Amino acid sequence: MNKHLRAIILSFLCLQAIAQSNVKDSLLASLKRSEIEQRSFILMELAELYQTSDPDSSIVLAREGLALARHMKNADNIALGLYRIGVAHRMKGEYKKSEEYFLKSLEICKTINNEKLIAANLNSIGITYVGLGIYSKALEFYLQALKKREEVHDWKGVAATLSNIGIVHTQQNNFSKAYNCHAQALKILHSIPDSRQDAAVVLDNFAYLYKKQGNYVKALETYNAIYNTFMLVGDKVGVHSCLLNMGDIYLEQGNSIKAYEYYTQGLHLAQEINAKDAIAQDLIGLSRVYSVTDKLIDGLSAADKALELAKESGAKQIVKQASLMLYKKHKELKNYNKALYYFEVAHAVDDSILVTENAKVGFALQANYDLEKKHTQMASVHQIAQKALTKYAQQHYLFLGVLLGIGIIVYLLIRNLLQERKIDQLLVKQKMSELAYLNAHKIRGPVASILGLVTLYNRTNLADDFNQVVISHIDTSAKELDRMIHEVANKTQLVYQMHEQSGEKIEL
Numbered sequence: 001m002n003k004h005l006r007a008i009i010l011s012f013l014c015l016q017a018i019a020q021s022n023v024k025d026s027l028l029a030s031l032k033r034s035e036i037e038q039r040s041f042i043l044m045e046l047a048e049l050y051q052t053s054d055p056d057s058s059i060v061l062a063r064e065g066l067a068l069a070r071h072m073k074n075a076d077n078i079a080l081g082l083y084r085i086g087v088a089h090r091m092k093g094e095y096k097k098s099e100e101y102f103l104k105s106l107e108i109c110k111t112i113n114n115e116k117l118i119a120a121n122l123n124s125i126g127i128t129y130v131g132l133g134i135y136s137k138a139l140e141f142y143l144q145a146l147k148k149r150e151e152v153h154d155w156k157g158v159a160a161t162l163s164n165i166g167i168v169h170t171q172q173n174n175f176s177k178a179y180n181c182h183a184q185a186l187k188i189l190h191s192i193p194d195s196r197q198d199a200a201v202v203l204d205n206f207a208y209l210y211k212k213q214g215n216y217v218k219a220l221e222t223y224n225a226i227y228n229t230f231m232l233v234g235d236k237v238g239v240h241s242c243l244l245n246m247g248d249i250y251l252e253q254g255n256s257i258k259a260y261e262y263y264t265q266g267l268h269l270a271q272e273i274n275a276k277d278a279i280a281q282d283l284i285g286l287s288r289v290y291s292v293t294d295k296l297i298d299g300l301s302a303a304d305k306a307l308e309l310a311k312e313s314g315a316k317q318i319v320k321q322a323s324l325m326l327y328k329k330h331k332e333l334k335n336y337n338k339a340l341y342y343f344e345v346a347h348a349v350d351d352s353i354l355v356t357e358n359a360k361v362g363f364a365l366q367a368n369y370d371l372e373k374k375h376t377q378m379a380s381v382h383q384i385a386q387k388a389l390t391k392y393a394q395q396h397y398l399f400l401g402v403l404l405g406i407g408i409i410v411y412l413l414i415r416n417l418l419q420e421r422k423i424d425q426l427l428v429k430q431k432m433s434e435l436a437y438l439n440a441h442k443i444r445g446p447v448a449s450i451l452g453l454v455t456l457y458n459r460t461n462l463a464d465d466f467n468q469v470v471i472s473h474i475d476t477s478a479k480e481l482d483r484m485i486h487e488v489a490n491k492t493q494l495v496y497q498m499h500e501q502s503g504e505k506i507e508l
Helices: 002-033 036-050 055-072 077-092 096-114 113-130 135-153 157-172 175-190 195-212 214-233 234-254 255-274 276-292 294-315 316-330 336-459 464-501
Strands: none
Touching: 036 055, 036 077, 055 135, 077 096, 077 113, 096 113, 135 157, 157 175, 157 195, 175 195, 175 276, 195 214, 195 234, 214 234, 234 255, 234 276, 234 294, 276 294, 276 316, 294 316, 316 336, 316 464
């Protein structure tokens, strides 16, 4: 039953490998008849397909695509080209160089808001820091990538980043956290079609976790299960991971022959893809095999080469491993000066990693302190502003109260003034009425006399003497009337002049 099941699985994987090969052929055919902008994108796709099987070819393809993208001024393809080159260099173990490309790509992605590629760059920078042995920085970038990938619903990416975080926890011996991360990643991938290769990568990380825990049976079982998957899809990086780790397990179990076999296969594969850090790891493995088989000189040579390659790639943990291996071998050969030198190199690596980690912790503490300080300052500013606002409000209300009071007083004054002027006008009118009344009575007397005399004169035939008397009285009354009319006119004119000067209008 197991044989039949394995045959079915292998048949399925063969079909998948054939399908991937057909994709490459199809892209190569399309490349010949496509326009410049399409050629750029196709070259990027080909670079991705070759990145785990032939990183050098991947770099060549990505560079051609990048040149076309720059010619077309296509920012998205420029960012993608830089990213693809960075991935290929990372596959070769050239971590510092790969980081440079990721940072350049990230900068462009931020200007054009390419969120998915931003997340991919952040994740890849995290992988680079794992290779350099700086786990706190790796975790920092992984968490940024995870958040971004969740935002853009890139669930394959989410699974990959979760598993990468699991690797960091494994390296720091936080095995339960590592297991949870890998389990979450695998659960996500099982719900996504065409994710077998991605699931194999997560299982590879699971196997490494089992190996670190000393569960060699489970680790070997998992590595054997995913080895065929990586072989059939042409993932040489994945195949190398299986070979290297199985060699480590067999060596730990005392099976140096099996260990040598797997390390040698891994070395040939690493040399084929020109992955410096992978070559260095295989050489360290072989050096350990030579040590247990009493081939100290061969072991020394392998460790020397491993150290040289590790320094070139910037892989600090591999530098440390190779230096410790050389320290032990020179100590066995009683070359104490060299032994001391390599011991110091190994511990210098530890110190540099520790300084970086401490700097990171210090930066985090400083950031927290600055944040708390900022919050405190903001609270103080808020309190000061609140007090100032309260004081201003009090002053404002006081000012408004004073203005209102002044307004009321002015209103009352104006009102009183108007009332006084009105009273004055009424008094003036009253006096004028009285004056007119008195003058009317004064005028009425002479007028009545004149009228009476005229009537008397008309009704009777009086003697001349009497006529003279009547006429004399009429004359006197007329003159008196004329005098009084002038007097009334003068007084009235005087009153008008007085009130015109005060601006008042008097109606008689």
